Amino acid sequence: MKTYSQFCPVAMAAEIFAERWTPLIIRELLMGSRRFSELEYGMPRIPRSLLTQRLRTLEDAGVVTRKAQGESKRAEYHLTEAGADLLDVVMRLGEWGQKWVNHDIGLGNVDPTLLVWDMHRRVNIDLLPEERVVVQLDFHGAAKGTYWLVLEKPEPSVCMWDPGFEVDLFVATDTIAIHRAWMGMTSFAECVEDGLIELDGLTAHVKAFPGWFKLNVFSGVERVVNAG
Structure with missing residues (x-):
């Protein structure tokens, strides 16, 4: 060292x-x-x-x-x-980065594996249906890949390979768009309206999907645009 x-x-x-x-x-x-x-x-x-x-x-x-x-x-x-x-140190560092680092989500910093991993640990357990819901996420654009979220109580899981369950909800998403939504830079609803995120499944699942997740822990920090 x-x-x-x-x-x-x-x-x-x-x-x-x-x-x-x-x-x-x-x-x-x-x-x-x-x-x-x-x-x-x-x-x-x-x-x-x-x-x-x-x-x-x-x-x-x-x-x-x-x-x-x-x-x-x-x-x-x-x-x-x-x-x-070190909890407070990491939290303050993340808040500072979200507020002051003048960046946007782009080709150089998207990471679908980290995004899906973060999503699975930010699930609103209380809002999940009683039955298991399997979500397949297909990323396209800046980075490509397919991942699965197995949403069930009491512990959701993420799969990097097909878990073998029947898929209940398909999510096809532009990679940059869903990263920006996850970090609070745009809304999930706006991405759906613009055709950047498409959902296919039971109407109840499609409507409930955004509410099943809390956003990234730093998404609520107000960003200072064009920080010097």
Whole structure:
């Protein structure tokens, strides 16, 4: 690990927290990811070797602990008290980024895997129907791909491969449009009206679909346009 060789607590904290990918690893652990594969879903572009290296560094720093769970002894990663104490740091960083970083959603930053992973953990459980609903999302445009959301109580899941269930609702979406809607830059209804998102299924499912999800946790932060 490179150091600043300064006694300042900001410098010492940055040596641990501010390495590339580390804030996103902390974000994923704070959002409930525990297994290595779950961390990869939240950061699909990180090399596996680098993720392993960063987790070891965080373990050595006392931020993350690695535990063997179940009969399979599969490794799970949990934040320590010191790691959980970074919640406010991550939230403030995300709010600052949403407010002040002058950006829009485009070809360079769309990530359907992260989007669908985020959607599955932002489900309004209480608003789901009693029966299981399988949603197939087909992305086109800036990035292509097909994913499935299995929406059922008490725990929805996301599938990167066909889960083998009959699909109840098909969602065909322009990739950039649904990312912008997810981040609160436009509305889901506007995307549907403009033909950028198309839904095909039972009328009840089509009407209810937008309400089944809370938007991204930072979507409600007011953005400052053309920040200098």
